[in-house]
Structure formats: C-alpha cells, structure tokens
Amino acid sequence: MIFTGQCRCAAVTYQLDMDALPAVYACHCLHCQTLSGSAFALHALLPEDALRVDGPVTEYAYAVDGVQSHHQLCGVCHTRISNTTTAAPGMRVLRVGTLDNSQAAAPVAHIWVSRKQAWLTLPDGLPTWPHSPTPQAFAQALFG
Numbered sequence: 001m002i003f004t005g006q007c008r009c010a011a012v013t014y015q016l017d018m019d020a021l022p023a024v025y026a027c028h029c030l031h032c033q034t035l036s037g038s039a040f041a042l043h044a045l046l047p048e049d050a051l052r053v054d055g056p057v058t059e060y061a062y063a064v065d066g067v068q069s070h071h072q073l074c075g076v077c078h079t080r081i082s083n084t085t086t087a088a089p090g091m092r093v094l095r096v097g098t099l100d101n102s103q104a105a106a107p108v109a110h111i112w113v114s115r116k117q118a119w120l121t122l123p124d125g126l127p128t129w130p131h132s133p134t135p136q137a138f139a140q141a142l143f144g
C-alpha cells in the first residue's frame with residue numbers, strides 16, 4: 001500500500017510503501033519535547049528505504065552520547081519529516097504527524113515516560129518504559 005504525507009507548506013511530499021500503516025510510538029524524552037515544541041513526539045520505525053521523498057530537503061545532524069542522528073527537513077518550512085540514527089541501523093524514524101492520514105495511527109507504546117508531562121494520562125494496557133527500551137523489547141512491542 002502507498003501512504004502519503006507532506007510538510008506544513010507542501011513543498012516536500014512523500015510516499016511510504018508498506019503493507020500496512022507502521023506501528024507508532026510516542027517518545028516523551030526532552031529532545032523530542034524541545035524539537036517538537038510539544039509534550040511528546042509521534043514516531044514510526046520504517047525500513048530505511050521505504051520512504052520516497054520529493055522536494056527541497058535539507059539536513060540537520062547532531063550527536064548525543066555517541067549516537068548520531070541525521071534529520072530530514074523541508075528546506076522551505078523546516079518541518080521535520082524523518083531521521084536516521086546510529087542507534088537503529090537500517091531503519092528510518094518517520095514523524096507520524098506528517099502523514100496525510102495520521103489520525104489513523106495511534107501509539108502502541110510509550111518510551112521515556114520518566115519525562116512525561118504530569119498532566120498527560122496514558123491509556124491502560126500499553127507498554128511503557130522510563131527510558132529507552134532494549135531493541136528486543138521494543139521490537140516485540142511494535143511488531144509483535
């Protein structure tokens with residue numbers, strides 16, 4: 001199936017070729033709060049080559065504790081579309097709010113809840129981790 005998305009100004013559009021909408025998780029870490037200007041970020045882990053992006057893309061890279069992140073933004077409005085990280089080789093992290101049908105994608109796991117905003121109550125029964133989960137536990141939660 002082809003899923004579509006775009007940045008705020010629509011200069012950058014993308015197509016996502018996957019069998020189903022990818023599993024979505026919420027990250028409540030301080031970096032995600034600061035980068036998004038919000039309480040948490042909604043992410044989906046994709047195979048790195050599943051996303052086809054068209055338009056004027058610019059890059060932003062940084063490193064924290066030896067982990068390198070390369071972010072892909074619209075060169076016009078600077079909406080973040082996705083990033084890769086050396087913590088998850090071969091994967092790409094999609095900013096789920098850029099999907100055209102993002103309302104169909106509810107998070108199935110919450111990470112870094114030690115930094116969760118106190119006013120936010122999470123639904124019962126979803127897996128949570130105070131920090132980053134192990135890759136094995138995270139894969140189990142996202143992909144079953």
Ligand SMILES: [Zn+2]
Nearest residue numbers: 007009074077
């Ligand atoms: Zn844009």
Ligand SMILES: [Zn+2]
Nearest residue numbers: 027028029032
């Ligand atoms: Zn985060």
